Structure formats: C-alpha cells, structure tokens
Amino acid sequence: MAAPKASLYLVAPIWKGGPRGIRGLSRTVAPEGNQRKRRTVLQFLADRFYDVQALREYLLRKQVSKVHQKNRFQGQEWMRPNGRGRFSLEFFKFQAVPVEAVDASGCAINYQGLDNLLALKELQSLSLQRCPHVDDWCLSRLYQLAGSLQELSLAGCPQVSERGLACLHHLQNLRRLDISDLPAVSNPGLTQILVEEMLPNCNVLGADWAQGLKLGPEEQSQDTARSIPA
Amino acid sequence: MLRRALRLGLGRGLLGRGLGTWRGDSTLDWDGKVSDIKKKIQSVLPGGAWNPLYDTSHLPPEHSDVVIVGGGVLGLSVAYWLKRLEKRRGAIQVLVVERDYTYSQASTGLSVGGIRQQFSLPENIQLSLFSVDFLRNINEYLAVVDDPPLDLQFNPSGYLLLASEKGAAIMENNVKVQRQEGAKVCLMSPEQLRNKFPWINTEGVALASYGLEDEGWFDPWCLLQGLRRKVQSMGVLFCHGEVTRFISSSNRMETASGEEVTLKRIHEVHVKMDRSLEYQPVECAIVINAAGAWSGQIAELAGIGKGPPGTLQGTKLPVEPRKRYVYLWHCPQGPGLETPFVIDSSGAYFRREGLGNNYLGSCSPTELSPQEEEPDPGNLEVDHGFFQDKVWPHLAQRVPAFETLKVRSAWAGYYDYNTFDQNGVVGPHPLVVNMYFATGFSGHGLQQAPAVGRAVAEMVLEGSFQTIDLNPFLFSRFYLGEKVQEHNII
Numbered sequence: 001m002a003a004p005k006a007s008l009y010l011v012a013p014i015w016k017g018g019p020r021g022i023r024g025l026s027r028t029v030a031p032e033g034n035q036r037k038r039r040t041v042l043q044f045l046a047d048r049f050y051d052v053q054a055l056r057e058y059l060l061r062k063q064v065s066k067v068h069q070k071n072r073f074q075g076q077e078w079m080r081p082n083g084r085g086r087f088s089l090e091f092f093k094f095q096a097v098p099v100e101a102v103d104a105s106g107c108a109i110n111y112q113g114l115d116n117l118l119a120l121k122e123l124q125s126l127s128l129q130r131c132p133h134v135d136d137w138c139l140s141r142l143y144q145l146a147g148s149l150q151e152l153s154l155a156g157c158p159q160v161s162e163r164g165l166a167c168l169h170h171l172q173n174l175r176r177l178d179i180s181d182l183p184a185v186s187n188p189g190l191t192q193i194l195v196e197e198m199l200p201n202c203n204v205l206g207a208d209w210a211q212g213l214k215l216g217p218e219e220q221s222q223d224t225a226r227s228i229p230a
Numbered sequence: 231m232l233r234r235a236l237r238l239g240l241g242r243g244l245l246g247r248g249l250g251t252w253r254g255d256s257t258l259d260w261d262g263k264v265s266d267i268k269k270k271i272q273s274v275l276p277g278g279a280w281n282p283l284y285d286t287s288h289l290p291p292e293h294s295d296v297v298i299v300g301g302g303v304l305g306l307s308v309a310y311w312l313k314r315l316e317k318r319r320g321a322i323q324v325l326v327v328e329r330d331y332t333y334s335q336a337s338t339g340l341s342v343g344g345i346r347q348q349f350s351l352p353e354n355i356q357l358s359l360f361s362v363d364f365l366r367n368i369n370e371y372l373a374v375v376d377d378p379p380l381d382l383q384f385n386p387s388g389y390l391l392l393a394s395e396k397g398a399a400i401m402e403n404n405v406k407v408q409r410q411e412g413a414k415v416c417l418m419s420p421e422q423l424r425n426k427f428p429w430i431n432t433e434g435v436a437l438a439s440y441g442l443e444d445e446g447w448f449d450p451w452c453l454l455q456g457l458r459r460k461v462q463s464m465g466v467l468f469c470h471g472e473v474t475r476f477i478s479s480s481n482r483m484e485t486a487s488g489e490e491v492t493l494k495r496i497h498e499v500h501v502k503m504d505r506s507l508e509y510q511p512v513e514c515a516i517v518i519n520a521a522g523a524w525s526g527q528i529a530e531l532a533g534i535g536k537g538p539p540g541t542l543q544g545t546k547l548p549v550e551p552r553k554r555y556v557y558l559w560h561c562p563q564g565p566g567l568e569t570p571f572v573i574d575s576s577g578a579y580f581r582r583e584g585l586g587n588n589y590l591g592s593c594s595p596t597e598l599s600p601q602e603e604e605p606d607p608g609n610l611e612v613d614h615g616f617f618q619d620k621v622w623p624h625l626a627q628r629v630p631a632f633e634t635l636k637v638r639s640a641w642a643g644y645y646d647y648n649t650f651d652q653n654g655v656v657g658p659h660p661l662v663v664n665m666y667f668a669t670g671f672s673g674h675g676l677q678q679a680p681a682v683g684r685a686v687a688e689m690v691l692e693g694s695f696q697t698i699d700l701n702p703f704l705f706s707r708f709y710l711g712e713k714v715q716e717h718n719i720i
Contacts (some may be wrong), residue, residue, distance in 0.1 A: 046375070050319070050320075054319065057375055061370070136385075136386055137384070139386070140446075141443060163384065163386065163446075166385065166387050166567045167387060167388075194566055197566050197567070198566050198568050
C-alpha cells in the first residue's frame, strides 16, 4: 500500500490482517474493546473529513477485490504442494491426463475461480470443504459436472445455504454428498431430509435428521427411565 | 427597631435568596444556553440550513440538480448509478422524493422477487443478465463502511417455462435468441421433463425451456434497503413528500423541415409535505419519473399528453396501475426442494417458498380479456374467488399434487402496466426535454432495475446509452406506433 506510515497505523488495526478481513465481512463480528475505540477514531475523522471517508471506502473496495487475485487453479491428482506451498514441476507432464479428483478444501476459490474446475469434464470427486467464498451462486454452476461427478463435499462452507443445495438436483450421478456443519443452513435436519428426497441415489452425510426434533411429553418421562439413542 | 432589624434581615435574606437563586438559575440555564448558541452558530455557518424565521429541516432543499420522483427500486437504482458514474465526487446533487416511506403500496416490496433471462427481446435479456451480475456481486457494489453485508437470500433454482403446441415454435426461437445473448437455457421434451420433475403432468406440454444458471428468486426488500443505505451514504437526499406540480417554461422552435414544435423545460418541482399544505419548490435541472404505477399521473402533471390526439403533444404515457394477486398456499405432498419457478402455458405460475412445502403463485393475465376482467386498481384488496376460478384449476391440472392445497395468505400489488407493449419506457421525452422515464416495466421492473438505472444514468450524464442500447424503449415509439412486444410476460 502506498499510504503514508501515519495513516497505515490508523488503518491496519481496523482490517486486522488481510485474509481475515474478508471473512470478517461475511459474518457480523462484534468488535472487541480496543478495536472499538480505534474504530471510533477513524469514524470520527471520517465524519469530519471527506478525504478520510473516501480513504475508508477505497480500502474497503481493495479488500473486497483482493479475493479475485488469489484464485489459482489448484487441481491435484493427489499432488500435494511441498513445504513451501509450491507444486513440483512434474505437474506439467500430466497435461493430457484427465483430472479425476480435486481437493480444494480451505481454498479462497470463488465464483470466477470455479471456471477452472468446471472445465474438468471427467471430474469424479470434488471437495470444497471449508471454502469461505463458495456460496449458493457457486453451487448453481456445478450442474456442468453432472455427467461425471460422484462425490461432493461441502462440509463447513460458511456461505452455503439450503437455497444453494436445491441446485444440486442436476447432479444425478452423485453417490456421496457431505453437507455437514453448514452454519448458514437454517434447518439442518429438515434440509437433510429434503436433499435425500431430491437425490434418491445419493448417500447424504450431514446433520442427523433427528437433531432438530424434541421429545414428546410421554417420551420425555420414559427417557429418564432408559436412554434413547440420539 | 425590631421591625427595622427584621426588614434588614428580610432584605438580606431576600438578597441572600436572590443571590442563591441567581447562582442556581444561571448554572441550570448555562448548559441549555450554550447548546442553543452552538446550534445557532452551526446553522449560520456555511453548510447549515439557516432560516431565521422558522425551522425548515423537514423540507427538501431549495435546489437540486436531479429530482427523482419515486423511491422504489428503480428510482434508487437511478440515484445509485448517477452518484456512481458522476465524474467528480459530489458533482451531482440528487433528491429522491417518495410519497410513502413505509412502501406499503410500492410494487417493489410486494413483488414475488423472481429474476429470469428467458425473454424474447435481446435488450430484455441483456438487462436481466447485467442485473443478475449486480445481484451476485451486490456486496461489492453496495458495500457501506461499518455496515454488515447484504444477504439477498437468492434461490438459484431457475425458471421452467412450459409451452403448448402453438407456442413451441416461439419458444424455440426465444431460446435461440437467449443463448445468443449468453443466457444458459436448455430445451426439454416432455419425456425429459417427466424424468427430471416427476410431479409434473406433461399433458398438453410440447416443449419446455429451463434456465440452468443465473435465474431464480430473491428478497426484493433486502435489495431496496441495501440500495437505500448505499445511496444515503453516497450523499443522496431523501424527501418524504408528494410531487404536486411542475413549473416549466416553453420554447417555440422550428425543426429542420420547418415544422413548429413547442419544447418544454421543467424548472421547479413542487413537493408537498405529508398531511400538510406546506410545499417546497425545488429548483432542478432534470426530473426522473420513476413513480411506478403512478407514472402516468406524474407525466400528466408535466403536460405530457395534453394536445390533440394523434400528435406528439397528445401522446400520453400509457402506464397505468394494474392490480395483481399473489397467493401463498401449503401443500404437504407438493414438489420438493428442486422446484424451479414454473410458468405454465396457461399463464399460471408458482414457486417454492421456504422448506415447509409452501408455494407462492398466481395467474398472469395473458389470457384475460382486457378491461372486462381486470381487477379494480383503486385498492389492494385480494379477491380469493380469483384463485378458485382462475388459478387453482390450471395449477391442479399441471401438478396433480396441488389438487389438495390450503391457501395460507394472499396479497395484491400493482404492476406499472404499459398498455402499449408491456415493456419499459426509458430515456427522455422528446418534447419535455428534461424529464427522463424509468418506468412501465409491467411486472419485470425489479429484475431489470440495476441495469435500467445504469442506462438512465448514462443517458443523463453522457447523452446516450453506453453499455446496453435501449433505444427501442424510448418514449417516441408510442407516437410512431413501433411496438416492441415481448412474446411472453408474467
């Protein structure tokens, strides 16, 4: 950043290091004590000077656009990056070989980045666990892999909701679907049942459907006598 | 002596009490007085609205570069793009005048919230494509510092349009145009339809078109609030009032071929405050008519349509309010999570709502004969008989599971219905040179609002459409009689 040192000092504590800034935006984070005080200083200045306000909006836009720069194709035939995060050059020898499985867990892949994955027409297994930017819009693009995709994992994606899961009905060859631990799904048990109905040939892993149910009054009194498996 | 002492004592006591009360009074008064003086100084200094006679803080400003009549999604979209495309920060002052800040009758909030690219006109498809791109990246466009991101609750489930034998050829043509413009739509035969959606009865269906991506429905209220929040942060002023009058001046000019033409220019907009006779004349350079179902009345105020019929002066803005109903029902055996927004060939449509086997739907009146069966637009009362007679039979015929259903609730809203060709009016009026229209979308205004807002802003700032060419949607087509008809609307 070309901003002078003084304003860097004011700005850096607000955005608390690049990668977390975006994730912080996707859920409402309650600011801690001293962060709140620093926020009010910048806010105070922003209320009084148009330039500081413009600076804050510029920084916000920059943070949001940073996401687009991080999308690099990370397909692997279980070719893992070495200690420094780089792939060996042998990767290039396999250009003609169709990719069967991609593990993009935890990657900052987003809607535009999926272009790279959707080009793999023989993809059988895709793991998008804990990807922070995979949301319902991304899921609506997965129909292009319907011909070959057999295994899909969306566990732990914070922005996937039941509305995105509704688009998975195109994937008729899917045999294993993991939709556990999706915080944005409003009713995990009911969603599990509906997804199972939608994809009859698929083994859906996820929330236990009995999780959201409450015991009736008669059953509750019996529960104290013997333990009912949850 | 005693009396003198008493008098002295009383006097001292009086004095003492007086001093005490003065001290007490002055400390109590001092804080109030200081804040009063501060307020007065702030209002006198430049930037404060100082009116020595009475408080005018509730009135709109006396001058504004652009006045947007109507604060719904189209009006706010135009305001947003005007502020975003202005060349210098703060170059344009925009005022949005909205009569009803609760939006109780506004079409935006009462809308079903669908967005599709399955139109037959390339312009409509392009508008919709850009709007869906806007919605996808809404947190980049409408990000406000310190505010949480927007959650539009978009359901990317797609639209499914069903066509009978007569309509199959038109549908094929439409899908070809849609694919050319870049929409991702596929055609399905009745057998493929039965495989994919076993709950459909394909009797009478010859062809179906299914949107695979970028189609679905979302929460229009969230979009409205997001636009409102962003637009306020960009410095657009809001006024809660009603436009009652335009003060304009006329100019007689001669065209190149020697015809005489009277050009009008609006100078002032009279904004009347709610529940009061007070009004504020706002001097403005440009007026944008985004009043939705009531755009026709605003156009009449500006003198559009006052002239001998058949001439350009006599051509009215053919936008009028049309009431449409929406019903919410529960059907326990109904279609599941994969249900798209289904539009039947008979005009009936429905979509899934939530996870509890609830569905929203109604009938689009393509089959209704005009004027006879149109519901009275004077109020927003719901006619439940309409569901029984016109909607349910078609739904039950198409989806047998809907033979047993229970209507949970219903509401009505207005279409800003363009009686000429049911497509939007965008751009300036040829005679009233500084009034721009952004209205008349007849039921698909919400899904095209971001793109139309950008088009109108480009027209205002640059003088012509830069990104999407909406010249077929100009006002002049009403006079020239060139209909741009859409072959399928809801």
